[in-house]
Amino acid sequence: MVHNSSLFSSWTREEDKLFENALVLFPEETPERWEKIASKVPGKSSDDVQKHYEDLVRDLREIDSGMVELPNYEDEMDSPRWSSESGTNQMWLGGKSKERETERRKGVPWTPEEHRLFLYGLDKFGKGDWRSISRNAVVTRTPTQVASHAQKYFLRLNSMKKEKKRASIHDITGTVDSKSLGQSNDEKWATEPRNQQYNKNHGTSIGYQGFGYPM
DNA sequence: AATAGGGTTACAC
DNA sequence: GTGTAACCCTATT
Numbered sequence: 001m002v003h004n005s006s007l008f009s010s011w012t013r014e015e016d017k018l019f020e021n022a023l024v025l026f027p028e029e030t031p032e033r034w035e036k037i038a039s040k041v042p043g044k045s046s047d048d049v050q051k052h053y054e055d056l057v058r059d060l061r062e063i064d065s066g067m068v069e070l071p072n073y074e075d076e077m078d079s080p081r082w083s084s085e086s087g088t089n090q091m092w093l094g095g096k097s098k099e100r101e102t103e104r105r106k107g108v109p110w111t112p113e114e115h116r117l118f119l120y121g122l123d124k125f126g127k128g129d130w131r132s133i134s135r136n137a138v139v140t141r142t143p144t145q146v147a148s149h150a151q152k153y154f155l156r157l158n159s160m161k162k163e164k165k166r167a168s169i170h171d172i173t174g175t176v177d178s179k180s181l182g183q184s185n186d187e188k189w190a191t192e193p194r195n196q197q198y199n200k201n202h203g204t205s206i207g208y209q210g211f212g213y214p215m
Numbered sequence: 216a217a218t219a220g221g222g223t224t225a226c227a228c
Numbered sequence: 229g230t231g232t233a234a235c236c237c238t239a240t241t
Contacts, residue, residue, distance in 0.1 A: 107222040107237065130230070145223085147231065152221055 011052065015041050016112075019049060020119050021157075056120060110149060114138050118149060 011019070022040040026033050034046035034053075041049060110118070121137025130143040130150065138146055 109221070128230090143230070148222065148224095151232075156220080 019052060023119060114140060
């Protein structure tokens, strides 16, 4: 264990989740930011959350310095294979198959670290700059990956925000538009996906979109 | 079984 | 390259 800071001192997953949520809810410009964030995390003071954030930044700086590659998790998956057999297609045991065929990458879940990095990059580089985030923060993911993750992330955020508060007139967050950060497209993902005949082609996809897949 | 969740790819800009 | 919707698999209810 190289990266052992006070990050995991007494921060549970739930607290961390609340923290992350509050972090994006209250940007840097927010006055009394830590107060507000702390108010969303029961049991934590503003000092706690601020320290938590500092630890986060420090961790990121180390990575940014080009020292640490990336907090890697245990590789649980070696070579996900697709059973071409009939029936259920949900078999992907940890086989040591070295052969790699034209499978369609299953979908590697984001680790908490990656998500943390993502949030940090989001906070630092701003929404929309997936390239910078990919380059400087979440190095393990391509800009597309980051964008995709962000898409789902904000979709979820807006979803629960909408469900919690329902449609409210005070929900409009971008009246004055953004001046520096590109958060004007905040409501693009908030809108529910409409069923429009647009793209129907899929299935025979073998090419992978720029992913540093280990050979 | 249905759906929510989370991830990748195709396609337009 | 970037943004967005279609598509797809998995987990949960």
